[in-house]
Amino acid sequence: MQRYIHQNPVKAGLVKCVEEYKWSSFHEYINQADLIDVDFLLEMMSDETEKAIQKFIKYTNDMSEHECLDIDDQAKQRTRDEEARVIIKKVCNLKNAIDLQQLDCQTRNTYLRMLKQKYNLSIRQIERLTGINRGIVLKA
Template identity: 45%
Template sequence: MGNHIHLLIKEEKEALEIIMRRIGASYVYWYNLKYNRYGHLFQDRYKSEVVEDESYFLTVLRYIHQNPVKAGIVADAANYNWSSYNEYVGKRAIVDTDFALRIYSSDREKALESFKRFHWISSDDLCLDVSENKRLTDKMVVEIIKQKCRVNHCSEIQSVEKDQRDRYLKFLKEEGLSTRQDARLTGISRGIVLKA
């Protein structure tokens, strides 16, 4: 966990890209100032997935809270300083805990009991798990695109029907291709690659 963070963000007025850009820029500015350094701090673009229902929301929340325990950093989620877990069970500061707790019950005490019980359930949930994958070279990516998308040249994906193109792009993301690499090799704009 020394190389990544997990955020569960409700997208309302601003797009996730803008929110993450602001968080990233603010943190990099602070970090560079504090440690008297310059330049980039993050290796890759953030990874995200949509949480579409309450059940999965609670699963993701538990996954985030159990992550330091599974990583062997602490024995109990309550002992991890950088987690929102204690805001749910204790003093609230910056996290909107009401949304999650109301899923359990409108009675706050009952909701807290259910919340704690659910978080103590051991699970093997993998919610956009971060792995230490080796970066794919352009040559490797070109071969993946040609093989999986059944094209002779990567740029041919541009002329494929929109729905099929988006299925290809989504598949390529799942294969581990970065958005930049995907956009550069296919000639499709980053915005389209991101939305696929």
């Protein structure tokens, strides 16, 4: 489980190696632990602290085949909010993205489907930018 968590930033393309991600607990295991109890895991690796740390580093850096949570090729290419607002306004012929709420249900749902399928906007992003309930965006 530790390896999966520590490798997520690498698999997400945020950093090139586990050590580069500064918000990871990885540093607690290889340096002085201030926030977490690292003894249990390191003792499983070896009785000698230095050897345990080296084994932990090797184990953590051996890439696992597990998928990174919420990361796929499509998610890596998501549209930024500024661009998404422009798309929503243009596609739906609106002054503001939030105005999508005012359209009749059938028209609104047609636009929502189009924004999701053709323009690859995420459900969360559409919800955030239009103020339309997540359930409505999901079902459209």
